[in-house]
Amino acid sequence: MAHLSGEQRSKYVQGMFDRIAGRYDLLNRIISGGQDMKWRRFAVQMAELPADGRLLDIAAGTGDIAFEALERSPKAQVIAADFSLGMMRVGRQREPHGRKVAWMGADALALPYAAESFDAAVSAYLMRNVPDIPRALAEQWRVLKPGGRIVILDTSPPPENALKPFILLHLKVGVPMLGRLIGGKAAADAYQYLPKSTQAFKTEQELKTLVESAGFGEVKYQGFMFGTMAVHWGVKQRE
Numbered sequence: 155m156a157h158l159s160g161e162q163r164s165k166y167v168q169g170m171f172d173r174i175a176g177r178y179d180l181l182n183r184i185i186s187g188g189q190d191m192k193w194r195r196f197a198v199q200m201a202e203l204p205a206d207g208r209l210l211d212i213a214a215g216t217g218d219i220a221f222e223a224l225e226r227s228p229k230a231q232v233i234a235a236d237f238s239l240g241m242m243r244v245g246r247q248r249e250p251h252g253r254k255v256a257w258m259g260a261d262a263l264a265l266p267y268a269a270e271s272f273d274a275a276v277s278a279y280l281m282r283n284v285p286d287i288p289r290a291l292a293e294q295w296r297v298l299k300p301g302g303r304i305v306i307l308d309t310s311p312p313p314e315n316a317l318k319p320f321i322l323l324h325l326k327v328g329v330p331m332l333g334r335l336i337g338g339k340a341a342a343d344a345y346q347y348l349p350k351s352t353q354a355f356k357t358e359q360e361l362k363t364l365v366e367s368a369g370f371g372e373v374k375y376q377g378f379m380f381g382t383m384a385v386h387w388g389v390k391q392r393e
Contacts, residue, residue: 155271156260159328160235162328164237164285164286165260167283168238170206170343170344170347171215171240171344172238172239172240172241173240173341173344174337174344175195175238175240175241175243175244175338175343176244177341178216178241179218179244180336181244181336181337183331183340184237184332184336185328185329186379189379190218190309191222192219192378193224193276193278193378193383193385194219194222194307196219196376196378196385197219197305197307197357197385197387198222198223198226198276198305199220199226200278200303200305200385201223201385201387202274202303203223203227203272203273203387204230204273204329205227205228205229205230206226206229206230206231207227207230207271207273207274208230208231208232208233208272208274209223209230209232209233209269209273209274209275209276210233210234210235210265210267210272210274210297211223211232211233211234211235211255211276211277212236212260212262212265212275212276212277212280212293212294213235213236213237213262213278213279213280213283214234214242214245214255215236215238215241215245215278215279216241216242216244216245216258217234217242217245217246217248217251218254218343219254219276219277219278220232220234220245220251220255220374221248221251221255223276224251224254224255225251225364230254231256232254232255233255233256233257233258233265233267233272234255234256234257234258235258235259235260235262236257236259236260237260237261237262239259242372245257255301262277262280262284262290262293262336263284263285263286263289263290263293263298264293265293265294265296266338267297267328268297269297270296270297270299270300270302271297272296272297272298272299272302273298273303274298274302274303274305275294275297275298275302275303275304275305276304276306276307277305277306277307277308278307278308279307279308280306280308281306281308281355282308282309282351282352282354282355287356288364288367288368290367291304291364291365291367291370292368294368295368295369295370295390296391299388299390300391300392301389301390301392302375302389302390303388303390304365304370304386304387304388304389304390305385305386305387306361306365306386306387307384307385308355308361308383308384308386309352309355309382309383309384310352310356310358310377310381310383310384311350311352311353311354311382312325312353312380312381312382313380313381317380321351322353322383323351324330325352325353326349329345329348329349330345330346331343332345333346333348340381352382358375358377358386361375361384362375362386363385364383365386365388366386368388369390369391370389370391371389371390371391372389373386373387373388374386374387374388375387
């Protein structure tokens with residue numbers, strides 16, 4: 155996986171998520187100790203979606219962020235976009251919101267939506283998987299209305315502190331082991347790739363700089379889980 159880039163990388167990631175779709179939610183809950191839903195709720199809160207607003211959940215997976223948005227804003231229009239059909243098929247069957255969300259296959263580097271058509275764009279674990287982060291950010295800037303908000307939930311490399319050796323042990327040994335035990339053979343390579351992508355991803359400050367470089371203002375972030383997760387948010391400035 156490390157040697158792949160561009161379209162090859164995208165196809166690898168797409169196939170990987172298709173293979174693990176059926177066990178993805180369970181694995182996330184176990185590996186995070188149930189904390190992942192708290193991070194997603196915080197991400198949706200930072201979106202500040204109007205009651206009847208329009209939200210784009212990019213790399214929606216099985217719909218956790220989309221469903222949380224509907225819990226907070228039942229009258230909102232929520233579109234869940236992903237390039238993994240397997241993940242979206244699982245999400246569409248989930249109750250109580252699976253049929254209320256508009257599901258759509260989409261590439262985060264070429265979003266099939268009109269400019270200035272969303273009040274918020276939220277993603278979870280998208281940026282570490284795209285081959286071109288600035289382009290993905292530019293696409294989200296394009297589809298957001300002036301004053302619209304971008305929110306990004308993603309991993310961060312373990313910070314340099316006394317906990318780092320234990321965090322690395324969990325990433326390198328614990329996560330792949332849980333992936334194999336719970337997800338079987340289909341999940342084995344996925345849960346070796348995911349820890350590696352975490353270690354290779356941007357730091358919280360580096361990602362903040364990229365979001366600002368894409369034209370967003372008021373960019374802030376909050377870290378979670380000993381600095382290994384972060385939610386970034388910002389605003390598309392009005393002219």
